[in-house]
Amino acid sequence: MTQPDQLINEAAKIYKVLSNSTRIKILYYLRHHNGEVDVKTIVNDLSLAQPVVSKQLGILRRYQLVCSRKVGTRVFYILDDPHIVQLTDDMIEHVKHEIKGEPHPKNLYQVHQ
Known part of the structure; x- marks a missing residue:
C-alpha cells in the first residue's frame, strides 16, 4: 500500500x-471549556448516561481526538x-447551506481549474 493510500x-x-x-x-462541549473537564461534568451538562459518555470518550481517545488525565478516581x-x-x-456550515437552500461560498475547485 502506498503512503497516500494509508493516509486515505x-x-x-x-x-x-x-x-x-x-x-x-x-x-463541541470540550471545545467550549477552558481546560480539562471530568466525566461527571460532561454527563451532567450533556444529560447523557455515564456509560455512554465513557464509551464515546474511549473511542475519541483511541483515535487521539481527546486526551485524558486521571486524578484519583476522576478522569479529565x-x-x-x-x-x-x-x-x-x-x-x-455545509449542512446549513443545504438545509437553507442557500448557495455555498465561491467554489474554490472551479476557481483553480
Whole structure:
C-alpha cells in the first residue's frame, strides 16, 4: 500500500468516528471549556448516561481526538486535535447551506481549474 493510500484509509477511520452525533456533541462541549473537564461534568451538562459518555470518550481517545488525565478516581478530558473541530465546523456550515437552500461560498475547485 502506498503512503497516500494509508493516509486515505486512516482519514476514513476518523470520518467513521465522527459519524456519531454523541461524539460530535462531546467534542463541541470540550471545545467550549477552558481546560480539562471530568466525566461527571460532561454527563451532567450533556444529560447523557455515564456509560455512554465513557464509551464515546474511549473511542475519541483511541483515535487521539481527546486526551485524558486521571486524578484519583476522576478522569479529565481535553481536546487533543483542534483540526477535528474545524473539520466538523466546516461540515456543519455545509449542512446549513443545504438545509437553507442557500448557495455555498465561491467554489474554490472551479476557481483553480
